Structures are given as C-alpha cells and as structure tokens.
Amino acid sequence: xxxxxxxxxxxxxxxxxxxxxxxxxxxxxxxxxxxxxxxxxxxxxxxxxxxxxxxxxxxxxxxxxxxxxxxxxxxxxxxxxxxxxxxxxxxxxxxxxxxxxxxxxxxxxxxxxx
Numbered sequence: 573x574x575x576x577x578x579x580x581x582x583x584x585x586x587x588x589x590x591x592x593x594x595x596x597x598x599x600x601x602x603x604x605x606x607x608x609x610x611x612x613x614x615x616x617x618x619x620x621x622x623x624x625x626x627x628x629x630x631x632x633x634x635x636x637x638x639x640x641x642x643x644x645x646x647x648x649x650x651x652x653x654x655x656x657x658x659x660x661x662x663x664x665x666x667x668x669x670x671x672x673x674x675x676x677x678x679x680x681x682x683x684x685x686x
Contacts, residue, residue: 578637579638584610592685600685601618607682613637613664613672629643630657635672637664649673 582601590598595617602610607626613619615637621640630639632648639646639654641662648654648664656662666672 583655588624590685590686593617595643598685600682602681605679605681607678609676609678609682609685611672611674611676613666615668615669615671616665618665619663621661623659624678624682625658627658627675628655630654631675633673633675635670636667637672637674638667641666 573677584599587601588601590600595614596619599610611619613641616623622671630648632652632654634650635649636650639648639662641654641656646654647667649657
C-alpha cells in the first residue's frame with residue numbers, strides 16, 4: 573500500500589462535536605497510536621479534576637486557562653505548552669471573558685475520554 577493511501581485528512585469545520593461538560597466542545601481524531609483533541613471552552617466553563625493513564629500535551633492556542641495540576645495552579649496562555657504525565661490529576665477553568673481553544677495530544681491512543 574502506498575503511503576498516500578494510509579493518510580487521512582480531517583477538517584475541524586466538518587468534524588462532529590461533543591459537549592462533555594457545559595460550555596466545553598470537543599473534537600477528536602484517533603490515529604493508530606495517539607489521539608488529538610481540539611477543545612473550545614466558553615467563558616466561565618470548567619473541566620473538573622480527573623486523571624487518565626495517557627500522557628497529555630496541551631497547547632493553548634487562544635485565551636487563558638487556569639490548570640489545576642496535582643493541587644497546584646498553573647496559568648496557560650496562548651503559545652504555552654503544558655506536559656502532563658499519565659496518572660497525574662488535573663483540571664482547567666477559563667480565566668477571563670474570551671473563548672479558549674487548545675489542542676491536546678494523548679499517548680498512547682486514548683480509548684476512553686473523561
């Protein structure tokens with residue numbers, strides 16, 4: 573099989589959206605060994621503290637999120653990259669009146685979202 577035949581193109585504009593929490597929109601791409609998730613958070617929204625076995629890398633594209641990571645608060649602003657080891661408790665809340673957008677990778681591939 574040629575390499576091009578194994579490539580898949582996704583467009584956020586046409587992908588299904590889930591609402592896992594009030595004010596939080598999630599779109600997910602699952603590859604063979606990793607998961608990519610785009611989150612959009614409305615002002616005032618909160619993603620509660622949780623943990624999962626996958627390592628997570630979050631890139632803040634727009635807005636500001638206050639992350640609670642293992643009991644410590646950390647502010648994520650546009651351009652920031654946060655690496656969260658698997659099994660570490662974390663959550664997030666929007667700071668300010670601007671929508672927040674993040675891209676999150678999970679390795680290994682996520683089998684179940686929180």
